[in-house]
Amino acid sequence: MGGKKTLTVLSSALAASLLLTACSGSGSEDASSASGETEVKFMHLWPEGSSKKHYDVVNEIIAEYEAENEGVTIDLEVLSNEQYKDKLRVLSTSGDLPDVGMTWAAGFLEPYVGGNMFAPLDDVIEEELSDAFVPGTAEAYALDGATYGLPLELNIVSLYYNNAMFEEYGITPPETYEELLEVVDAFNEEGIQPIALGNRDAWTGSLWYMYLADRLGGADTLNKAIDRSGSFEDPALVEAAAKVQELVDRDAFVNGFNGLADEEAKSMFMSEQAPMYLIATWDLPNYTTNESVPQEFRDSVDYMNFPTVDGEGDTNSFVGGPGVGLFVAEESEVKEEAKDFAAYFVKAWGEQAVEKAGVIPATKVDAASLDLPQMYIDILDELNNASNITLFADVQMSPDTAQVHLDSIQALFGNEMTPEEFAKAHEDALSKE
Amino acid sequence: MSLSIFQNMGLNAMNKVMSNKLHIALYIAPALLLVSVLVFIPLILSGYYGLMDWDGIGAKTFIGLENYITGIQDSKFWDSALHSFLLAVFSTLSLAIYLAVSIILASKIKGADLLRKIYLIPMLLSSVAIAQLWIKVYNPSSGILNTFLRSIGIEEPPNWLADPTIVLFAIFIPILWQYAGFYILIYYAALKNIPESLIEAARIDGATPFQIATRIKLPLIKEVVSVTIVLAIVGSLKYFDLIYVMTAGGPNGASEVMASYMYKLAFNSYNFGYGSAIGFLLLIITMIVTVIVRKLTATKERIEY
Numbered sequence: 001m002g003g004k005k006t007l008t009v010l011s012s013a014l015a016a017s018l019l020l021t022a023c024s025g026s027g028s029e030d031a032s033s034a035s036g037e038t039e040v041k042f043m044h045l046w047p048e049g050s051s052k053k054h055y056d057v058v059n060e061i062i063a064e065y066e067a068e069n070e071g072v073t074i075d076l077e078v079l080s081n082e083q084y085k086d087k088l089r090v091l092s093t094s095g096d097l098p099d100v101g102m103t104w105a106a107g108f109l110e111p112y113v114g115g116n117m118f119a120p121l122d123d124v125i126e127e128e129l130s131d132a133f134v135p136g137t138a139e140a141y142a143l144d145g146a147t148y149g150l151p152l153e154l155n156i157v158s159l160y161y162n163n164a165m166f167e168e169y170g171i172t173p174p175e176t177y178e179e180l181l182e183v184v185d186a187f188n189e190e191g192i193q194p195i196a197l198g199n200r201d202a203w204t205g206s207l208w209y210m211y212l213a214d215r216l217g218g219a220d221t222l223n224k225a226i227d228r229s230g231s232f233e234d235p236a237l238v239e240a241a242a243k244v245q246e247l248v249d250r251d252a253f254v255n256g257f258n259g260l261a262d263e264e265a266k267s268m269f270m271s272e273q274a275p276m277y278l279i280a281t282w283d284l285p286n287y288t289t290n291e292s293v294p295q296e297f298r299d300s301v302d303y304m305n306f307p308t309v310d311g312e313g314d315t316n317s318f319v320g321g322p323g324v325g326l327f328v329a330e331e332s333e334v335k336e337e338a339k340d341f342a343a344y345f346v347k348a349w350g351e352q353a354v355e356k357a358g359v360i361p362a363t364k365v366d367a368a369s370l371d372l373p374q375m376y377i378d379i380l381d382e383l384n385n386a387s388n389i390t391l392f393a394d395v396q397m398s399p400d401t402a403q404v405h406l407d408s409i410q411a412l413f414g415n416e417m418t419p420e421e422f423a424k425a426h427e428d429a430l431s432k433e
Numbered sequence: 434m435s436l437s438i439f440q441n442m443g444l445n446a447m448n449k450v451m452s453n454k455l456h457i458a459l460y461i462a463p464a465l466l467l468v469s470v471l472v473f474i475p476l477i478l479s480g481y482y483g484l485m486d487w488d489g490i491g492a493k494t495f496i497g498l499e500n501y502i503t504g505i506q507d508s509k510f511w512d513s514a515l516h517s518f519l520l521a522v523f524s525t526l527s528l529a530i531y532l533a534v535s536i537i538l539a540s541k542i543k544g545a546d547l548l549r550k551i552y553l554i555p556m557l558l559s560s561v562a563i564a565q566l567w568i569k570v571y572n573p574s575s576g577i578l579n580t581f582l583r584s585i586g587i588e589e590p591p592n593w594l595a596d597p598t599i600v601l602f603a604i605f606i607p608i609l610w611q612y613a614g615f616y617i618l619i620y621y622a623a624l625k626n627i628p629e630s631l632i633e634a635a636r637i638d639g640a641t642p643f644q645i646a647t648r649i650k651l652p653l654i655k656e657v658v659s660v661t662i663v664l665a666i667v668g669s670l671k672y673f674d675l676i677y678v679m680t681a682g683g684p685n686g687a688s689e690v691m692a693s694y695m696y697k698l699a700f701n702s703y704n705f706g707y708g709s710a711i712g713f714l715l716l717i718i719t720m721i722v723t724v725i726v727r728k729l730t731a732t733k734e735r736i737e738y
Contacts, residue, residue: 019656092490111703115491193574200594200683256573258684259594264572399488399703411685414597 007432038337041098044075045084047323049184054355061348065341072337080395092117097329099338100345103149105140105322112327113143119328119335120146121342128343134349136389137322137362150346151362153278153323156389157207160287164300165192165275173302177215177243177309187275191255192256195247195276198265202256202392202406205413206280207306207319208247210393211241211306215313219388223316225426226396232426234319241412241419243309248413258414270297278306280320281379285358288373303375305382313385321391322362354380397430404429472633475729476716485711488703498711503738510711513689514718516601519688520608523667525662528609528616532658536646551619560611564678567607568594593621594680595705597687604688608675616661623657624650636677659730670719691715 042062044052055078062074077098079087081233084102091097097117103109112118117157123136125147134154141149143337166173169190174180187194199205213222217236224230225237232238247253254265255276262279269285270293286293287301305315328335350363355370360379367380408425411417417425451686471707485493504510534552538545555563570578571593593603627650635645635725651658673692674680682689689697695715699708 089489111488111490114488117490200680202683255576256592259573259592259596259600260572260681263566264568267573280696355570403697403702407685409681410683412594414684416597416685 026253036332040072040077040100040334040338040341041077042341043079043084043088043098045079045081045102045103050080051357054359055353057289057349057356061345061352062389064348065344069340072341074341091179095331097331097383098318099329099334100334100342101327101329102142102152102324104243104324104395105149105151106391107398108395109141109148109327110143110398113148113394118332119332119339120148120329120330121150121339122147124150124339124343129346132347132363134364134383134389136391140322140391141325141427149325149327150342151322151325152346152349152359153282153325154320154360154362154383155282155323156318156320156379156386157211157278157280158276158303158379158382159306160269160279160303161304162269162275162297162300163241164296165272173304174307175304176307176311177212180307181246181250181252183276184247184250188251193268193274194251194276195253196265196269196277197253198260198262199253199410199413200261201280202409203392204265204273204278205244205257205409206405207246207280207391209240209368209412210319210390211278212243212309213237213388214317215306215309216240216243216321219390220315220316222390223396224391226393226430228430232423232430233420238419238423241422244412245415245419246298253413258410268304269355272297281360282323283359284375284379288375289358303379316382316385317388318382318386318390320389322397325362328403398433401426401429401433443447465728480707480713480716481709482706483713484545485706485709486653487706487709489699489705490703493706493724496706500707503707503708504714509686509689510691510694510714512686513691514692517670517672517690517692520605520672521666523605524609524665525611525671527613528658528661528665531613531616532651534613535617535624536650538617539624540642548620549617552617554653555611558611558613560674561678563607564675565610568679571603594685595685600684600688602677604676605680608672611675612665616665619657619661620654623654627653659727659731662730663723663726667719667723670722671715691718 044058046058048055058135059076062076066073067406074161088097088101088103092112103112104270109118125133129150133151137151137154138147138149141147141151161173163173169186169192171183172179174183184194196210202230210222213236215429216239217234221230221234221236225232225234254260254268257265264281265274265277266283266286268274287298287303290298308315324378326345328338328342332338338357346363350361350365353361354365354372354376358376360376360383364379372380394405404425408417408422411420411425412422482493483496484497486496486499487493497722538549558566561596570576573590573592573595576593578593579590591599594600595664631649632645635649640648671692674697676688676690676693677696680688682693691711692715695708695711696710697708698704702708
């Protein structure tokens with residue numbers, strides 16, 4: 001009996017301790033900071049391990065801000081990309097968003113804005129950041145006439161190519177789509193797969209489709225089809241889909257591209273197995289400053305704007321868009337300080353990002369005043385001359401339609417869908433919204 | 434200790450039994466609490482979320498059974514269900530191979546111990562590592578498989594993970610490989626449990642090794658086999674990891690299974706309500722199949738050695 005009694009005590013103690021932990025879990029609301037001190041919570045997604053340079057620049061900016069603003073401390077939390085997205089979603093359901101955090105443009109922020117969780121930032125832009133952004137970047141964070149994000153990054157897509165491989169086989173880089181087809185044939189004859197493409201992720205294939213649509217239909221046709229003032233059955237858009245399949249039929253892309261991740265395609269380009277690769281400027285460090293990439297390879301890489309198609313198209317029109325931007329939480333108790341910090345951060349980031357982290361900021365950059373690799377200077381020049389930047393289609397669309405778009409892109413590239421069916425799939429998905 | 438309590442239950446007087454029930458309740462309380470919080474409550478919640486039009490972030494709107502009705506009419510869902518059932522069929526069939534291997538391992542052959550450990554290795558790797566490994570194996574240009582096929586004269590070997598007609602089967606292979614060690618371990622343990630005297634007796638009566646395997650060993654571990662069949666089928670129906678990492682259900686849904694479709698809806702399309710409904714349908718389908726399989730494989734007689 002004695003043994004049994006001990007057991008009762010033990011097990012009730014166990015049960016009680018379980019209850020206690022449960023309580024302490026929910027009861028641990030963060031203590032508000034000492035009076036006079038304002039604490040702004042800031043969450044970002046550049047951990048020290050994977051994005052050291054980004055991480056350092058952020059810390060420098062925070063230190064400067066805290067030095068300039070007595071009484072304000074920035075409470076930092078850093079997570080990696082996917083974890084960040086998950087945590088943001090969870091925090092949003094419990095009304096615990098950080099005061100300042102990072103968001104993506106358009107489709108991503110829609111549910112958050114719909115749930116009244118992000119604060120409109122038009123006042124901040126007007127007062128402190130007027131004319132600071134490259135046109136079209138802050139607009140990507142606008143919904144129903146209000147802007148909910150301050151963009152930090154800007155990426156444009158270019159066709160990168162390996163000059164050494166072109167020279168080795170005596171092939172001239174293409175300037176038009178027709179020349180691109182010839183180049184594809186020439187490389188195929190040499191037994192080299194011409195274009196690295198990892199279409200498992202499908203946004204990669206979407207870049208090809210978007211550029212073909214831009215060159216054939218002009219800057220607005222695709223945008224209009226997405227915002228429903230136009231249609232995906234527009235002849236130019238159907239023709240763009242047909243051109244995609246023409247490239248596929250000419251074996252322009254590496255074997256099994258629909259099963260390859262973008263990372264795998266990138267490694268094919270970087271190990272000189274394929275001479276061409278369509279990607280955005282976030283890859284620029286790999287071709288310029290990244291010491292872990294062989295110097296010889298970095299020297300041989302060059303880029304071109306996407307070629308004209310059928311003699312049509314403006315090569316100064318780009319596909320691209322802002323990456324992450326800052327939001328301020330609508331429910332924040334220190335909203336004014338949060339807004340002030342966000343504005344400060346965007347300005348400081350714009351001044352330091354290119355030089356220190358190799359990121360092209362969404363704020364205007366004076367390339368001449370900076371010590372940059374030539375390719376950065378050229379790309380910044382392109383940006384200054386850009387006639388248009390079309391936002392990535394899967395970012396523009398609502399998450400639901402974006403999924404249809406990405407699936408259809410895979411089907412189109414895999415010849416499982418005709419260009420007409422491709423157009424119809426988009427029309428069906430968009431008309432359901 | 435717990436055994437003594439159960440014995441007391443039968444022996445002692447009524448008031449003692451009452452106090453013992455309290456004991457029992459206390460014993461199961463922690464586990465019950467954990468299982469409820471981690472399994473049953475989320476389960477009921479996902480059924481409930483399935484009744485909502487919800488993007489996972491904003492406000493929920495009650496829409497009744499609409500999500501479930503859409504799910505039942507959704508051809509993509511049934512395609513993914515078909516893929517899951519195909520996986521279940523292949524997993525079940527492959528059990529025969531594992532069983533054969535286990536019977537060989539359990540009979541006294543040289544190096545059985547080492548081989549058993551080798552078969553277990555895939556079990557020890559994480560799914561993501563296995564997925565990365567097989568992505569490399571299947572790489573159309575530089576993968577070991579296609580390099581081998583080219584070296585024996587096949588000029589255009591298949592693009593394993595890109596070809597919608599074969600991608601599903603290409604993924605089945607690592608999945609089956611991944612779980613081989615698990616089932617072999619179970620069968621091996623069951624076979625080792627058969628008393629040596631039974632086998633001896635059969636041998637003296639002149640039974641061949643094949644007869645011993647099929648007439649003596651198999652019937653004796655029938656119960657274990659039926660459990661593994663349930664495990665294999667249920668595991669296949671809710672399978673997710675390798676598919677998610679290797680193809681994410683692509684190209685264009687050719688390797689989508691129910692769980693990956695559910696994930697895509699909830700987390701990529703931000704259609705949390707519909708995703709929850711699909712998750713709940715997956716649960717119902719799995720439960721129905723489990724009941725059917727249990728009925729079909731039920732054994733009446735209890736085996737006592």
